[in-house]
Amino acid sequence: MRFIDARCQLGRRCVIRENEPVTKAEILELMDRCRIERAVAYHAIAKEGDVKAGNMELLKDTEGDSRFLRQWVALPHTFGEFMSVEELLKGMKENSVSSIRMFPKTHGYSLKPYALGKFMDAMAEHKIPVFMTYNELASEDALYAMLTDYPKVNFIISDVSYREERKLFPILEHCPNFHIGTGNYVVHGGVKTMCEYFGAERMIFDTGLPTGSAAAAVSLICFAEISEEEKTLIASGNLERMLSEVEL
């Protein structure tokens, strides 16, 4: 089975605990050990420091390296603080960046159409998937509002814990553009349950490296009580299809 990780952070982050992977070489060693072929990667500086600088660092860190699929972090244009939508799309095309990650809570902005409508329209038009962690959203209602405000954008929401099913399953039922990153979705039998209710197409394998466990994430898919076809979709198929549809 081929694994492609949909959530990997490169670069030195603020908080580093002893024995956690930090360098690109250490992340690659873990990917090799867990037989992860490639990873969608953004840069720590783009999250924690300066978004534009972090996106440029990503280009340097992944230059000539086919193991990483480039992902940029985006901000609203907001009076010129960040690239315009047109500049962003041009930059993505020129630098083979195929997806966007957003941190609305960390970076402090609204997801509502009055603030992000033009940006999300472009994501929909160019079929660019948008990634977030669940803790970047204020609530399950905020998630539902985003998914219904932008029904043509594919969202991948990751770091969903074992305690969220009561909140998130009704949203999965109503919003076909909602996909779950599997990395921290560790509830007993959770992968099987989600396949039964919503189909394997709604799950995207991710690890959350370097602070998530790639070994645990891979094992949860390898040993899930689902068919090999479903495992293949989750491990790499769904993400590859989504990225292949991007039009830049």
Add this chain to the structure above:
Amino acid sequence: MDFRELVYGQKPFEGVFVFDVHGHIGFEQGSQLGPNDGESMVHTMDRMGVDGICVSFSPGIRGAWKRGNDQTKDTCKRLPGRVFGYAVPNPFHAECDLTPYFEEDLGFRGVKIHGNIQGETPENDPRYAHAFELANRLKLPVLFHAWMPYEVDRAADVASRYPDLNVIIGHGGLTFARDRAVAACKRYDNVFCDTAISSAPDGSIEWLVDKVGVEKVLYGSDMSFFDCIHTLGKLALAKLSDTDKEKILGLNAKKIFDL
């Protein structure tokens, strides 16, 4: 046994004794869970090659201590040799007495303390003393929910005052309390850590083994909150020797659970 190949080949952990020291059965008020009855858990254990698990009944940790412990007893009876029980005391119900669960072999192997959801009761509170005295007299393991530094310190205090029981610091070894858990493991022979935490990165179990020694680390999954696959996979792919993995997976537990 090449544990990595088990994951790559999607094969159960057969030929090695695997015992999960940290399990839960039953409904959880705060969230919808996956399958959480004993039979469903044994189904997953069979698929993964897990020999046994020691569980507490989740609603029994809250108000219904007797009903909860009786449910654990019934599950142990239905699934003998696979599911073992932790008896859970309630610090607010003065009549709570765990002795009957240990007067004959009903499958109970230890005591579970979960003070943070019992009104933030300190883990070393005198209202738990009867349970500690029982565990000390019978040389039982006591599993503490302990992922905050003060929770770990209180569990260590119990270990110091009751030297014949064995304290298991649930979760504690691998979260923000891990330094305190390491200190407790080093200071007291009767303190151990389990591996039941979802968010710990790769390398954390290796870190713990390096700090406290492999004999002090026990495989725990937190099933049915978590899938036991999660920590099994993390252990299987860890940078540890197969001998160390076998100790963590079950050989260490065998000694302190009288299996």
